[in-house]
Amino acid sequence: xxxxxxxxxxxxEIALQHLKDNGIxxxxxxxxxxxxxxxxxxxxxxxxAIIVSGPLKVNRAFLEACSHLRIxxxxxxxxxxxxxxxxxxxxxxxxxxxxxxxxxxxDTAFLLLLAASRKAFHMHxxxxxxxxNFWDPTANLGLELKGKTLGIVGLGRIGFELAQRxxxxxxxxxxxxxxxxxxxxxxxxxxxxxxxxxxxQQSDVVSVHTALTPETKELFNKExxxxxxxxxxxxxxxxxxxxxxxxxxxALENGTxxxxxxxxxxxxxxxxxxxxxxxxxxxxxxxxxxxxxxTRNAMAAIAAKNVIRTFxxxxxxxxxxxxxxxx
Ligand SMILES: NC(=O)c1ccc[n+]([C@@H]2O[C@H](COP(=O)([O-])OP(=O)(O)OC[C@H]3O[C@@H](n4cnc5c(N)ncnc54)[C@H](O)[C@@H]3O)[C@@H](O)[C@H]2O)c1
Ligand SMILES: O=C(O)[C@H](O)CO
Numbered sequence: 001x002x003x004x005x006x007x008x009x010x011x012x013e014i015a016l017q018h019l020k021d022n023g024i025x026x027x028x029x030x031x032x033x034x035x036x037x038x039x040x041x042x043x044x045x046x047x048x049a050i051i052v053s054g055p056l057k058v059n060r061a062f063l064e065a066c067s068h069l070r071i072x073x074x075x076x077x078x079x080x081x082x083x084x085x086x087x088x089x090x091x092x093x094x095x096x097x098x099x100x101x102x103x104x105x106x107d108t109a110f111l112l113l114l115a116a117s118r119k120a121f122h123m124h125x126x127x128x129x130x131x132x133n134f135w136d137p138t139a140n141l142g143l144e145l146k147g148k149t150l151g152i153v154g155l156g157r158i159g160f161e162l163a164q165r166x167x168x169x170x171x172x173x174x175x176x177x178x179x180x181x182x183x184x185x186x187x188x189x190x191x192x193x194x195x196x197x198x199x200x201q202q203s204d205v206v207s208v209h210t211a212l213t214p215e216t217k218e219l220f221n222k223e224x225x226x227x228x229x230x231x232x233x234x235x236x237x238x239x240x241x242x243x244x245x246x247x248x249x250x251a252l253e254n255g256t257x258x259x260x261x262x263x264x265x266x267x268x269x270x271x272x273x274x275x276x277x278x279x280x281x282x283x284x285x286x287x288x289x290x291x292x293x294x295t296r297n298a299m300a301a302i303a304a305k306n307v308i309r310t311f312x313x314x315x316x317x318x319x320x321x322x323x324x325x326x327x
Contacts, residue, residue: 003049003311004025004046005019005024005025005026005027005050005051006029006043006044006049007027008035008054008056009053010029011028011051011075012296012297014297014300014304015051015075015301016304018304018305018308022308024307024311027047034056037059044069048068048311049070049071049307049310049311050069051073051303052073052074052076053076057081058082059081059083059086063092066092070323071093071094071095071306072087072093073094073095073303073306073307074095074096074303076096076097076290076299077096077097077099078096078211078239079211079320080213080239084320093306093316093319093321094319095316095318095319096319097299097302098157099318100298100299101158101290101295102158103161103295104290104295105161105237105263105290106159106162106164108263108285108288109158109162109209110162111261112237112263112283112285113205113233113235113261116235116259116260117142117143118143119140119259119280119281121282122279122282143204143233143259145172146170146172147173148173148205149172149173149202149203149205150172150174150175150204150205151175151203151206152175152176152208153177153178153199153206153207153209153219154177154238155177155182155191155209156178156182159207160184160189162209163191167190172205173192174190175191175198176192176194177193177194177196181193197227200224204229204232205233205235206228206232206233207236207237208234208235208236209238210238216242218241218247219243220234220236220243220244220247220248221244221247222247222250225247225248225250225256226256228251228256230255230257230258232257232258233257233258233259233260234251234259235262236261237261237263237264240262240265240266240268249274249276252281252282253275258281259279259282260279260281260283261282261283261284262282262283262284263286263289264287265287306319309323
């Protein structure tokens with residue numbers, strides 16, 4: 001049986017090597033733009049599988065048009081752009097790449113937290129413009145993190161690694177809000193589970209690490225920001241849809257909260273004139289949470305192995321929708 005996979009963006013070589021070693025034909029879309037669903041659907045008629053990197057809407061309509069696919073292999077841990085119920089109904093496996101990217105993404109959250117707390121990105125821009133305002137005792141002042149309270153909404157793999165960094169570096173106290181109890185974090189990091197409102201009220205840093213779901217969509221809105229401390233920093237490395245961007249801008253402009261660090265925005269990319277890009281206490285990155293050489297290699301390898309295992313009729317390395325019905 002012919003086995004072929006379409007890969008929506010250039011991926012690390014290790015993925016291609018795994019596919020070659022297993023006799024799987026592949027095509028890589030090498031242009032530096034994401035193809036639309038409309039462009040992809042006719043192309044995919046000639047393929048048995050797809051490796052997805054990017055914001056492709058793998059919704060019911062897309063899956064129904066491509067119901068011959070054996071697997072949608074996500075090169076990401078997040079799968080909020082996939083209609084999982086439709087994939088299950090149609091018998092299409094869905095794989096993802098959890099765990100291997102937790103450290104790199106936690107590093108990005110930590111970087112954004114530090115950058116926002118010390119206005120680092122703003123001052124970097126000022127230097128480029130030739131504005132060196134140094135040794136001014138009352139200018140460029142930031143916030144310190146030592147002994148402060150870190151509140152994590154969605155304390156899973158990435159949140160745990162961020163907490164380790166904040167506790168190790170600054171002895172921060174950890175509170176969290178989750179659907180369930182994270183016993184490991186309570187035991188190893190002294191985490192205390194609180195309600196969402198208690199977390200907003202008590203935290204000096206609020207970092208969100210849930211998936212984007214109907215429950216978390218715009219969870220951080222005007223009401224949520226209004227409950228936070230005026231010197232609090234909001235960090236989002238999860239998904240831009242979890243915050244309402246207009247409400248975030250207003251909260252920062254009004255001094256409702258102190259600063260923000262964002263690896264994800266709503267929408268992506270954000271407009272070049274977005275006020276967040278010119279705020280002193282805000283650090284923005286273009287969704288690079290997992291973008292290290294090691295991590296992207298590891299993600300690419302899992303994405304390829306999930307395809308290979310599907311063609312072999314084996315359980316996926318990491319499954320959102322298992323291909324078990326094919327065994
Ligand atoms: N910026 C990036 O490049 C990047 C990289 C990796 C992951 N992400 C995002 O980070 C998310 C988290 O990844 P992870 O591997 O840590 O996931 P995870 O599943 O290990 O952790 C998520 C946690 O959120 C909790 N949760 C889910 N819904 C909740 C709700 N409504 N209220 C409170 N808690 C809730 C879960 O119980 C879980 O503990 C991903 O879904 C993805 O969207 C972004
Ligand atoms: O979910 C993930 O893995 C990252 O956001 C990359 O899309």
